[in-house]
Amino acid sequence: MSKRSVADLKIGERAIIRSFNDQLMSLKLLEMGCLPGAEVCLHCKAPLGDPICLNVSGYCLSMRRSEAATILIDN
């Protein structure tokens, strides 16, 4: 079973954060409210599909696709 990450979400799709695969990046993401168990929703993408904008814990957070790929989600 391949693990999906936030980078694989389609616009409007929701998912629950399960874990992170990059420790240093996870410190920054945790502080911004991307917590295991929290729901995220891909709100929109910049032109060229990168960076992306997520709705998480009640606000809008933008990050690069490479950073989103470190957030693993439940299938």
Place this chain on the structure above:
Amino acid sequence: MKTSPVIALVGNPNAGKSSLFNQLTGLRQKTGNFPGVTVDKKSGPWSIDAHTEAIVVDLPGVYSIYPKSLDEQIVTDILANPEHPDYPDVAVVVVDASNLRRNLLLFTQVADLGVPVVLALNMLDVAQKQHQEVNAVRLAMRLGVPVVRINARSGEGLEPLKKAVVTQLNAPALPRQLFFDPAEQVGELIADTKGSYQLENNYLALQYVIQHDGFSFLDQQQRRGLDRIIDRYQFREPEFQASETITRYQRIADVMADAVVDRRPIDQPTWSQRLDRILLHPVWGYAIFGFIMLLIFQAIFAWAQPFMDAIDSGVAWLNGTLKEQLPEGPLTDLLTDGVLAGIGGILVFIPQIAFLFFLIALLEESGYMSRVMVIMDRIMRKFGLNGRSVVPLISGVACAVPAIMATRSIGTRRDRLITILVTPLMSCSARLPIYTILIALVVPKQQVLGFFNLQGLALMGLYLLGLVSALLSAYVLKLVLRSKERSFFIMELPTFKLPRWNHVGLTVWESVRSFVWEAGRVILAISIVLWVLASYGPGDAIEQAENRVRQQNPGLSGESLDNQIASQRLEASYAGHFGHFIEPAIKPLGYDWKIGIALLSSFAAREVFVGTMSTIYSIGSGDDDGTTIRERLLTERNPDTGGPMYTPALSFSLLVFYVFAMMCMSTLAATQRETRSWKWPAVQLVYMSILAYVAAFLTYQALS
């Protein structure tokens, strides 16, 4: 209570911290530096009772006590160091009630450090519109600190805030227990650290352990001691920090469940989100951004023109009047041609800078600037830059000094360094007068394709040349400067808001003031030095030159005699000698000694170029509109060929030279301050000079 207690404002970006600061201090605020660093420190007095005036310090916005960029470092540096001169007696933590969960993370960290706090609950109206009810009393009970409801925009709730602050000052009340106590998990490590460093607070001890490399107040020995403690207990910092954040959020969720009623409808996009769909759209996003850029250029070049003309003629008038009124002599000359000409050269840029910062402040206030960073990040990344580099690059069109200061928000050191190094390649407003005169000289005033002005196109070409070279240089620097540090771009997209006009006004005022003061001093000093170099020569060479003119041209009189004399005196002066000295080096670019003097004089500030040219070609003072310079340059003959001196080859070579050349002392000083090293301004000076020389050489050789 102390006579002038320090009150720090702490909070997330966009939580309303600056609004509150402006409400409390108004126009009495001032901008300075935090000791030892160049991060802007805004502070101002706030009368909290009849006898006491507190000092309010606005700290940079942060998301947590663990810093991600240079701006953020200062917050931790102050709050973890009670010896710091800006260490607050009370910290007012401003939180956005509509985004309470994330805002409370920082609050709980600040409270745990042992600083007496007041929680200022802001933006309750926004929360209410989103169907969230925040119960301030319950929040205060659960957190164990005073909570005040405020509206930082309208100024409601300032009296209760003042009361709460005074109460905390008189009898600081700390929560009974830490919100997150590290000793629960690593008790021995904390006890050891507290013992070795005489600390009272468990959470502060944890910060010593995790952040000691960033704390400027610890010396080498103390840092090594902390490294040993980490080794002894095999403490794993990232794991612990991650679990701290998760634990805090879990406890915050408990508090929220008790104090907040959230009836937000699921799945309903807010109007901010709907707007984002357009502003980040692959086609519309760039189209709108392009249109706004066009508007900014229009403002800088067209709307600012009447104001600049007015300042220009005002200074010229004052100069003329002073010359008539004051007795003739070197002092009068110094005052008019040296000092006043220098001041005029500074003042004339005020309209452009004001317009630029007015528009940039509007974009930032409304929240659009973060969208620009998002749509530009991918492109910028290709060149070793960052989405956040967009603001410095745009600001660079007005002046590189504030632009370089604006790079502080870029968290990655390498991205920030590259941005600083390439920003001066953006054509700043000081280059504009040079461009204008030289273009008028060689590009015909002609319409092409019906509505484009050929001169306008040439001007745009020069700006594009600057932009393209900035991007390419960034690309080269990206290959040269290797870094283990990873670039990142995790950024909150704030909701769209109406601009706060007092903020916009303050930003414009602040940028104009600092330009006049910071850049002004340098330009003024150089003008005076240049005036001396151009007025005096070795021995009596200057007098001899003057006598020679009088003997050789007995028929001349009046203004043309004065002009001839001025020209010969200049050639005999120190500046003239220098011009002749460097002539061999600049000959391949097509320049003669006169242009050499102009290059020398504008070495420290390029805006001096035009003034020097008028002195060299001895055009009577007061002719500042450029037409006379243009006519004079057109008639200048090349002594070697007999043809016109200012051929297209030479003019374009000079234009290209000024696009690339690092001729601005203020910018180098800014780079030195921001990088805290002499290496990077030196690198900047060398690479841009080489670029300018080579490009000008190629241009001249290709066209002549």
